[in-house]
Amino acid sequence: MFTTLNDKLNAVFSKLKKQVRIDDENINEALKQVRMALLEADVNFKVVKTFINNVREKALGEEVRKSLTPDQVFIKIVNDELVDILGGKDYKEAKIKLNSNPPTVIMMAGLQGSGKTTSAGKLANFFMKQSKSVLLVAGDIYRPAAIDQLETLGRQLGCDVYSDRESKDAVKIAKDALAHAKKTAKDILIIDTAGRLHIDENLMNEIVRTKEAVNPDEVLFVADAMTGQDAVNVAKSFNDMLDATGIILTKMDGDARGGAALSIKEVTGKPLKFIGTGEKLTEFEQFYPDRMASRILGMGDIVTLVERAQESIEEGDAEEMAAKMAKHGLDFEDMLKQFRMIKKMGSLDSIMRLIPGLGNMNMGEIDDRQFKKTEAIIFSMTLKERRNGKLLNANRKKRIARGSGTNVADVNRLVNQLNQMNKMMKQMKKKLGGSNKLNPAMMRDFLKMK
Incomplete structure (x- = not known):
């Protein structure tokens, strides 16, 4: 986008x-x-x-x-x-306001197919990372398998889900769920409501009655960024009925033109609070206007990149990898671990667009398929070969190429990449006076000396 x-x-x-x-x-x-x-x-x-x-x-x-x-x-x-x-630089209104008397009640609203249920799961994951106990509520009694979908998301997250398959009263389900959340001392209650058209009077009345019954702290309208101006118009109609507190814009990783993101705050008067950046439950970000403006202008978003790294990469793993890089250099096993760390942060394309100066690059040659090819080559090596690249003679390379569905040139390219990485590490170690311990300050010094 x-x-x-x-x-x-x-x-x-x-x-x-x-x-x-x-x-x-x-x-x-x-x-x-x-x-x-x-x-x-x-x-x-x-x-x-x-x-x-x-x-x-x-x-x-x-x-x-x-x-x-x-x-x-x-x-x-x-x-x-x-x-x-x-939304402006001072964007305090975009943060979810937690109720001092739990649970904080959040009600999701929007059209069918906009991504409400998935966003409910992503929002639950967002709070669970902050050590909050969350209860998801299956309030969609109309869409086939809606309850199953939410329960599946709950199992993936290890999050409790409240549902009542026998009831056909969405308002009662929400009220009962709130009572259950209070009884079980939940911090957050997220109600997934049914998708509805803003012109459907009966369903709109139902969601208004649901809001009145549970008095939510937040009413979040979920809009599909791929629908462009339609998303803005529908958001305005829902807001007129519900007085939403904020908006979640989904499918921001798609190829839509981006008009909805740039218009929705100005037209509705309601803040964008979260954006969905992919299908995974982790691909969900709190919205910051200054960071988004920077992305639009191709200047990257280094703050979000650092936050993703902190969430996805264990500090102990990173320190262990850095120590090994400085002392002995990397082997193919380490390279595999690096790739897995990066993949936890999201697609390679999304990561590159967060790096200043790389947002305008043609990503045609740099995509996740390269990771898969590299993994296939490494998986085709024996454990000894992964740990000692010097063993890779011509015959071994031919065997690895056949086993990975690649060619010898691909294997040689990967070997050269590893050698270049280790060569750079030796240069860095030499310029830092032979130290085996690398830290951010040393890295900055090295870059200045280049």
């Missing part, structure tokens, strides 16, 4: 780089291109109008006119305005 918008905006910025100073003519031409890029990204036209007017006013100010780097100042202005329409 945002790839096309990112490309178009960067084309505008590149043209401005050639200008010595910014003036009415070149800024108006730049804004014309920005306007077209936003409209093509399916951003609400009223939001686009406000955005362009704000950027124009700031870009034609005296401070920008006097700037020796107009393109950089223009990028900063665009970035600041993106942050504003996404």
Whole structure:
């Protein structure tokens, strides 16, 4: 998502780089291109109008006119305005407000197929990571297998699920679940309601009555980012009925143009609180406007990348790997462990887009299939070969290639990669005075010496 918008905006910025100073003519031409890029990204036209007017006013100010780097100042202005329409820098309202008298009740709402049930599971996982006890409620009594789906998610998470297969009263199920949550001292109660159209009067009345019955602390509208402006319009209709407290935008890893994400806060007046970035239960992030603006402009999101690493990689494993790298170098077993650590953080494409400077790269040559090919080659080695690459003569390489469905050139490429990694580690160790213990400060020193 945002790839096309990112490309178009960067084309505008590149043209401005050639200008010595910014003036009415070149800024108006730049804004014309920005306007077209936003409209093509399916951003609400009223939001686009406000955005362009704000950027124009700031870009034609005296401070920008006097700037020796107009393109950089223009990028900063665009970035600041993106942050504003996404929610602003001070985004305290986007955090879930926990009730001082548990449980905190969260009710999910939205269209069928928007990803409510999966988002309920992801939200439960989000709180369980914070050591909160969670009860999921199967409140969808209409969709076939909805209860089964939620119970399956509960088993995967090790999370309790409240359901009543005999009842056809969604309001009663929610009330009974709340009583059960209080009885069992749960911290969080997440109610998965049935998907419904905003024009379905009976079902809308049902969800309103459910809200009145349990008095939720949060009403989260779940919208599918792939539906573009439709998601924004439906969110507004639901909000008019329910007075939602926030929005979850799903399928942000898709190839939609991104207009919903850029419009939904401005149109509904409700904050984006979470985004779904993939199908896995772990692919779910708290929303931060400044981080999203940075991604849209291709500047990466290093804070989110660090947070993913902290969640996915055990500190002890990382320290053990670093110590071995410094002392003996890596072998193919270690390389396999590294790949598994990285895969826990998400798809390679999603990781690359969080790294500043790599967001605009063509990912065609760098995808998760490369991981699979590498794993196949390593799995085709014997344990001795994995631990001692010097054993890999021509005959062994041919056997490994046959066993992994690759060719000898692929095996040689992997061997060269490992050798290069170990060569770099030796250089680093030498520049750090032969130390076997690497830490972040030493890594920074090494990079400065390069």
